[in-house]
Amino acid sequence: MAERKDDLATLLQKPPRRSRGWLWSGAVALVAALAFAGYWLAQAGTSGTEEATYATAPVARGDLTVTVTATGTLQPTTRVDVSSELAGTLAAVEVDYNDSIAVGQVLARLDVSKIAAQVANAEAQEASARARLVQAEATAREVAATLATQQELADKGLASRSNMVTVEANDARARAAVDMARADLTLAEANLALARADLDKAVIRSPIDGVVLNRKAEGGQIVGPGLNDPVLFVLAENLTRMELLANVDEADIGQVAVGQSAVFTVDAFDNREFVATITQVRYASEVTDDVVTYKAVLAVDNPDLRLRPGMTATATITVAEETGALLVPNAALRWAPPRSASGQGAAGLAGLILPSPASRNPPQAVASGRSLWVLRGGVPVEVAVAIGATDGRNTIVSGAELAEGDAVITDQVTQAN
Structure with a gap:
């Protein structure tokens, strides 16, 4: 009894043979349908034709300007910034904006009371030094005469050796005093020259012929080279x-x-x-x-x-x-025909149904920059050229196989029939 129950359970678990046959029949029908669809798509793809049309532009002779x-x-x-070399107070400003000026013309004046006193002091020192020099030179002449007399006495045996030494020393000191007086006079003259130069610089003058572009000076203003903005006038030639x-x-x-x-x-x-x-x-x-x-x-x-x-x-x-050069649009130098598709589509049934990527999107061509494509008899023909100057829209070209009026290809439009 138990063996019969086991056999019955085994029979119930097995799928009926009729159901398995239906499965196989359905799979075969699906494969056949897919194969037919792939064949139909392939036939449809090959039955249509594509016609390429080209946008062209003539090779023209003309003038080109590159900018x-x-x-x-x-x-x-010439632009000159004028400032004061001296520190001080502006007593007067004698020019204004847009005034025409000449070389040496007075632009402004500083208060010179202090500088004038310095000049007077330097003049006094120079006069004193000059007087001391005159005094030293007189003393030197006197001592030189005494030395000459003493030398004559010594030659006659009438002067002692000690007197001779004293007179010679006095002569040397007199000559040294003259040199010192001359040096003091030179120093005094230099100081006077500096003081007078400062007095002259207290008058600010134009270094050029021209016009006053800018004026920053005002009467009573304190000026000097140590200030943040020492420029008083901006002059232009x-x-x-x-x-x-x-x-x-x-x-x-x-x-x-x-x-x-x-x-x-x-x-x-x-x-x-x-x-x-x-x-x-x-x-x-x-x-x-x-x-x-x-x-x-x-x-x-x-x-x-x-x-x-x-x-x-x-x-x-x-x-x-x-002038008179052969010109082509820059687009013609960038165009080249698409490269032929390389690579195969998927194999088997998928290859019948799905076209290869290369057939749908042909690789984009890259122009060499050394040739153009000319449309001759409806067919693109590559022509080698030499590239010249360009203005961004047109480029000068030359080539043995290129002539004025040739139709160079600038673009391609593919239409399906």
Whole structure:
């Protein structure tokens, strides 16, 4: 009885054979459906055709101007800061803003009462030293005569040796006194010269012909070289000739050179361009906010005095000019046909259903920079060229196989039919 129950339980646990057959039938049907779908997709993919169309531009002959942009400020050709060499009080200020000045013209005067007293003292000392020199020279002549007389007596045997020694000593002392008096006179003359120089410096004069740009001096003001801001006047030489100090980016400085021409604008005159010429390109770099620039100095004519020191200017420097050259758009130098797809898709059933990534997204080509693609008979043809100057939009090219009017390819658009 127990054996029958075990056999019955074993039979109940086994799946019926009919159910297992249905499972196998379903799996085969699914595989067949997937295979058919993959075949249909593959046929659909190969039945369509793709037609490539190209955007082109003609090779044109024309003129090209290459420019560099820089910003800077206008400054006088010669600017001088004038201060007082002496400490003192300003007694008078004799010029104002925008006054025209000449070399040697008085700008301001210091109170000279103390300096005048020093000059008088130095003059007295110089006179005293001169008198002492005269006295010393007279004494020296007297002693020299006594020495000569004593020498004659000694030669005749009428003078003692002790008298001779005394007279010779007196002569040496007299000559030394003359030297000392001369040195004292020299010192007194030097002190007098210094005092008179200070008196002269108490009158502040212009060192140049020009105009007063700024005046910081006022009557009664205490001035001196030891102050925080000792500058009293800012003078500029002839403002009809100025200079523009332009900051050129390090990426452009290699193209900038002395003698190149430029035009610039200022905010005060938006509709007017001013002409300038580069006179200097400085080697020293300047770093501002991690940006490296180099200073270019441009000479500017300012006959009508419209331009003023300190104005901000934007300059366009012409670094290269070509006439009658073959020009192509820069886009033509960047274009190249897509590379052929490499690599295979997935194998087996997945390969039938899923197209390979390369067929969906062909690799992007990279232009060599030494050739162009010209459309000839509807087919792109690579032509070797030499690259010249560029203005950012067009580039000068030359090549034996390139001619004016050739259609260079700048882009490609693929359309499915």
